[in-house]
Amino acid sequence: MNLAFADIRHRLGRFLMTCLGLGLLMGVALSMVGIYRGVVAEALALTHSLRADLWVVEAGTRGPFAEASRIPGDVREMVARLPGVATAGAVTLRSAEMQAPQGLVRVQVMGFEPGRPGGPATVAAGRDLGGARFEMVADARAGLALGATVLLGGDRYRVVGLTGGLVASGGDPLVFVTLRDSQELQFQLAPPAARRAQAAGAGPGALDTVNAVIARLHPAADPATVAETVRRWKHLAALTDAEQSEVLTRSLVNRARMQLGMFTVVLLFVSAVIIALIIYTMTMDKLREIATLKLIGAADRTIIGLVLQQAMLLGAAGYVAALAIVFATRDRFPRAVELGPTEVLAMAGVIGLICLLGSLVSIRAALRIEPQQALGG
Incomplete structure (x- = not known):
């Protein structure tokens, strides 16, 4: 027994x-x-989804996830012409609160150029962004349904697609909008503030500003070599995908x-x-x-x-x-x-x-x- x-x-x-x-x-x-x-x-979910081999950011910074980075939008064309680069896209990234049907929702807003790197790799439901203004692809964790209308930055956006498992390092769900919409949301001053800035001699300012340019390389290209080429331009910095992952895991969430x-x-x-x-x-x-x-x-x-x-x-x-x-x-x-x-x-x-x-x-x-x-x- x-x-x-x-x-x-x-x-x-x-x-x-x-x-x-x-x-x-x-x-x-x-x-x-x-x-x-x-x-x-x-x-690491976003970086894996973007499949970016190279991140080009403002000199002296470690990218849009770790600290503020602002570069001119035409940097994308400069990067796209580098030897070894297959395609490049400009992106913006910022935290925001939007008014959804269920109440206020805190999200991470990703702006990208449709047809270029920067958007979600797959859309679980609905469709990806086209050329229309004020459309949004949101992660399912935001609790939004297809066709829902949300208020973001004073404009109404319609949810046309849903992704799964794409969140920021802090856990906020990601939403994707066109680069133009995101630039207006992030960089355009309210009319009173714009008038004060212009009166102070700051000028109206340009909206063609982005937080980073991401690039995908040809299979035979060496990311470290291309990154070193970018670093020779004194006003820019570059991180490979491995270096960006290191920043995210060792700095932001450590x-x-x-x-x-x-x-x-x-x-x-x-x-x-x-x-x-x-x-x-x-x-x-x-x-x-x-x-x-x-x-x-x-x-x-x-x-x-x-x-x-x-x-x-x-x-x-x-x-x-x-x-x-x-x-x-x-x-x-x-x-x-x-x-x-x-x-x-x-x-x-x-x-x-x-x-x-x-x-x-x-x-x-x-x-x-x-x-x-x-x-x-």
């Missing part, structure tokens, strides 16, 4: 409730791991990653302590049974097997419950929860190690139980 299974059947209700409680605790730790991975995935990582470690430590206490309590509840086993001559390995098997069964059942809870609710989280086979298996190994270490104190206590205690009152 397997003593661990026999004891679980004898106290099945308590065992299941304990597993459910552990499952909730492990589920929080597992979701933190998923959010940790999701922060990185969200930060603090969030550290916070989530530390919180995950704390949760795992708390889980380890709670699992150790539960296993110890379960072992002490069987004090007389263990003493009886010793009295009839059971070997130490039998006692060790009883405690260790129960600890592993407890951890396995709790982890299964955690997986069920997280995967059933992951779509309701405000940030992406990225859990692949690697994260699931790694977390299973951590939980197994925690259960193994947590059972050591209980095993030591069980081995110190005297057989005479089976005869006590």
Whole structure:
């Protein structure tokens, strides 16, 4: 007879409730791991969608994601003529709030030239932008429906397409508009401000300003070589796709990653302590049974097997419950929860190690139980 299974059947209700409680605790730790991975995935989602090999930005800056960058719009033509460049497109990027049917929605507005790099790689529903003004392609996380009308910067935009999984590094959903609409939204002054600027001698200013120019290279071209060519123009800077990804993961989301990582470690430590206490309590509840086993001559390995098997069964059942809870609710989280086979298996190994270490104190206590205690009152 397997003593661990026999004891679980004898106290099945308590065992299941304990597993459910552990499952909730492990589920929080597992979701933190998923959010940790999701922060990185969200930060890189836009750059992967754009498939840009080169980012040309204002000199002395690290691109539109990390800091402000303004360059003339005609830089796009200069970049497009460089050896190795297949195509180039000008883009703008800014945060804004828009009035949607469900209320105010904070979004990241991406302006691009239809037909050139800068737009969404795929549109899940509806269509991509054409040449018409005041049209918008929005990510599904913005909660907008096809055909919906939103108010952005004093103009009404109609949603003609929807994307999936395109958000800014801060988690705001991305919306795509034409470059001209975005330039007016970002760079055009309100009439009173424009009159004051003109009276001060600043001039009316030009709207042909962009935040960056992105380029796709020919397969044989070396991104580092093309970037070095751009850097020779003293008023511009250039980042390869790898360098832009480094900026996003090491600079913009590094603090969030550290916070989530530390919180995950704390949760795992708390889980380890709670699992150790539960296993110890379960072992002490069987004090007389263990003493009886010793009295009839059971070997130490039998006692060790009883405690260790129960600890592993407890951890396995709790982890299964955690997986069920997280995967059933992951779509309701405000940030992406990225859990692949690697994260699931790694977390299973951590939980197994925690259960193994947590059972050591209980095993030591069980081995110190005297057989005479089976005869006590």
